[in-house]
Amino acid sequence: MAAGPTFDSVISESRLRELAGDRYFGRGLKYFRDGAVVNIRRVEDGIAARVIGTEPYVARLWLAGRALRWGCSCPLGVDGAFCKHLVAAGLAWRSGKTSHSPELAAELGRVKNVLRMLDAEALADLVADRAVGRAVFYGELLLAAQAVEDAQKRRAKKRKSTITK
Numbered sequence: 001m002a003a004g005p006t007f008d009s010v011i012s013e014s015r016l017r018e019l020a021g022d023r024y025f026g027r028g029l030k031y032f033r034d035g036a037v038v039n040i041r042r043v044e045d046g047i048a049a050r051v052i053g054t055e056p057y058v059a060r061l062w063l064a065g066r067a068l069r070w071g072c073s074c075p076l077g078v079d080g081a082f083c084k085h086l087v088a089a090g091l092a093w094r095s096g097k098t099s100h101s102p103e104l105a106a107e108l109g110r111v112k113n114v115l116r117m118l119d120a121e122a123l124a125d126l127v128a129d130r131a132v133g134r135a136v137f138y139g140e141l142l143l144a145a146q147a148v149e150d151a152q153k154r155r156a157k158k159r160k161s162t163i164t165k
Contacts, residue, residue, distance in 0.1 A: 007046050007063045008094075015068070016090045019082040028087020037092035038107075049089035056107075059089040 017025040031037070031051060038056075040049040046062025046069075059072045076083040115123060131138040 004066045005063070007061075010063060010068045011061060011090045011094060013091070013094065016087050019068075019070075020084070020087045021082075024076075024082065024084045025087050027084035029091065031084055031088035032091040032095075037088050040089060040092050047089060047093050049085075049092060051085040051088050053085060057085045059083075059085040061086060061090055061093075 016028070020028060031053065036052045038050050038052055040047060043060070043062070045064070046060065048058065048060045051057050051059050051072075053074065055074075057072055057074045057077070059070075059077065061068065061070050063069070070082060070086050071077060072083050072085045074083055074085055077085065115126075118126065127141070131141050
């Protein structure tokens with residue numbers, strides 16, 4: 001049985017141009033060259049990137065079976081189009097430029113400061129609401145919840161065995 005394509009093999013520059021068309025490919029190339037991709041990381045089935053356009057957007061490319069799939073939080077991406085942010089993310093991944101930028105570090109610092117001001121219930125609501133419809137993030141939360149529950153059960157069992165001794 002022949003192995004299917006790898007993620008890296010399906011995001012060639014020519015494939016990105018084919019998916020985006022010349023207009024959006026050119027814009028995405030400019031975004032990439034201007035350093036608009038401030039964070040890019042490997043996720044289990046592809047990549048996710050933060051691309052700073054008129055606003056910060058999240059662009060994601062992944063392999064589903066043998067097919068390349070994509071999504072972006074920009075208006076075009078929400079409609080399913082292969083936008084300039086996806087092009088920029090694909091080009092950044094291909095270039096190997098995946099380091100975090102100082103801008104992202106500052107942005108994340110501001111976000112963390114705001115999150116620290118929320119009470120536990122508001123924070124739990126925010127995270128749970130954002131997890132809906134985001135399968136990878138939701139799965140990570142379920143694993144974390146299971147780990148906490150398992151740890152609590154082990155502590156309770158240990159307390160019970162200590163009391164009965």
